[in-house]
Ligand code: SF4
């Protein structure tokens with residue numbers, strides 16, 4: 001059985017006591033500090049693929065991913081230094097380089113992690129003038145729309161379908177920025193009563209057609 005004895009950890013000058021092995025991102029949450037993240041979700045195993053949650057940990061030479069680093073006795077974590085903020089800004093800049101200006105018509109608008117983090121960390125202008133990637137709109141099922149132009153490739157939907165639902169219907173296909181989430185079946189998915197991928201997507205890449213262009217689901 002893993003050792004879960006209480007340990008003291010200091011996060012942004014607040015010292016709290018948490019069970020040993022608690023992830024830094026969860027310890028920070030308990031201290032009232034929100035560390036930005038895309039791929040982390042408490043229901044899923046850490047995957048540490050998006051790099052949005054980087055923090056400084058004293059005596060560690062490089063920035064660490066808060067979503068996959070467990071706390072230890074006496075650990076000192078800083079989540080808002082210049083180096084950390086620059087890291088957040090860089091991660092977002094790469095994501096936004098290929099992200100459409102869809103917010104006014106996106107059902108996630110108003111409760112979107114990318115929208116929130118962009119407001120907090122990025123400048124209002126972009127340095128990118130290159131043509132953005134373009135995926136055509138597709139449908140997983142009559143009720144589920146996917147817009148891969150908005151995907152931040154966090155794989156939460158794939159991992160949820162695998163780890164929580166044990167259905168394994170989704171997988172990433174392609175490489176780099178052209179990676180897209182596909183379903184394996186040759187016909188539409190028969191899972192409209194789950195909708196877990198809609199809920200767990202941190203942006204508006206997978207949305208419900210029930211509310212499309214009528215209302216934003218989070219307004220209910
Ligand atoms: S996913 Fe978020 S940032 Fe992107 S268009 Fe939708 S609301 Fe805007």
Ligand code: SF4
Nearest residue numbers: 151152154155157201
């Ligand atoms: S569709 Fe959403 S949940 Fe799935 S990888 Fe893209 S951003 Fe993440």
Ligand code: FES
Nearest residue numbers: 037048050051067
């Ligand atoms: S949330 Fe930590 S790497 Fe994605």
